[in-house]
Amino acid sequence: MRTVAHISDLHFGRIDPRVVEALAEDLAEQKPSLAIISGDLTQRARRNQFREARAFxxxxxxxxxxIPGNHDIPNFNILGRFTDPYRNYKRYISEDLCPIHQDDELVAVGINTVRSWILDFAEGRINRAQxxxxxxxxxxxxxxxFKIxxxxxxxxxxxxxxxxxxxxxxxEALRRLEEAGVDLMLAGxxxxxxxxxxxxxxxxxxxxILVAQASTATSTRLRNEPNAYNFITIEGTxxxxxxxxxxxxxEGARFTPGLKSQYVKRGHRWELQAQDPGLSPAS
Structure with missing residues (x-):
């Protein structure tokens, strides 16, 4: 069995410090086998924001x-966005934009979908080499x-x-993922x-193929949902x-369990076996 904490959209530079502290404490308590962070560690790709993300x-x-998100490349520094968009990310976070993890039960591959050269660089793209x-x-x-x-x-x-x-x-990417036998896709x-x-x-x-999207873990830019992350338990292959x-x-003081969704593989199809709304904010 493996457990994965899927965290996304931290947005250091526009965070609630209480949420950041509670997230770090909750992750230490839950003890996942692996954490996957799917981009947007910063709000404006500034050095001080990357330093805060590095400390976390x-x-x-x-x-x-x-992996980086579109907020992890310069927004207002147009020259930097085109000439060296990942300079701060590589200095403070990682030089590897497409990381790989493998152990006896699990393989996970991350791909950088940020494209600094397109007009609306908030949108992403995957290329054929990737x-x-x-x-x-x-x-x-x-x-x-199990393949992520x-x-x-x-x-x-x-x-x-x-x-x-x-x-x-x-x-096109999905055709390749089918052929490779991917089980789970994660994004933010x-x-x-x-x-x-x-x-x-x-x-x-x-x-x-199962898909899970994560909310913003620590940003104050909420979209009618609380700050959250996905705790994923994987059993069997x-x-x-x-x-x-x-x-x-x-939930205002700590991270607590919310919606719980259980999927099982029946033949070649994933089926939602059970869904529990979990604790309410008043619990």
Missing amino acids: LDRLPMPYMV MKRMQEVLHAAGPDR FFTHHPFLPPPDAPETRLVGRAR HLHRAYSGDIMSHHTKVARS GEDARVTFLVRSW
Whole structure:
């Protein structure tokens, strides 16, 4: 069994310090096997914001993987955005924009979907070289390990907003992910938490793939949801796999368990077995 803390959209530079402290404490208490941080560590990609993000990462007691988000490249420094967009990110966070984690039970691959050169650089895109790399790594992992792929920009829209813009070249990337046998896709960007099967939106996809989106973990830029992160429990692989998503939400004093969704693999399809709303804010 593996447990993964899926954290996204920290946005240092526009955070509530109480939430940051509570998040660090909750992660230390929950003790996930791995933390996956799917981008937007800063609000404006400034050095002091990256230093704050670095200090937070240094407190994590578990292995972690991290990729940049669109807020992690310069916004107002146009020259810097085009000539060296990841300068501060690489200096303070990581030089690896496409990290890989592998152990006996799990393989996870992160891909940087930020594109500094497009007009609306808030939107993301995946290129063919990245597709090839992720396909090779995930395919080489074999059928006996659970496979996770994560980006900053989403592949699955919210259930109530099907027209939400998705990462560029999503359909082509999904064909590669199908072939590589990916089990779970994680992303952020939208500051909303939800989960489901990729087939619910991409009707031409032939492989059932679980998707989980994370809310903003610590930013004050909320979208009608509290600060939260996903605590994911993974049991088994292949047709015997079971995955539980637990949204741990900030409730004014600490992070507490909220919506819990349990999926099981039946044949070649993921099925939602149970869903529990968990604790209410008044609990």
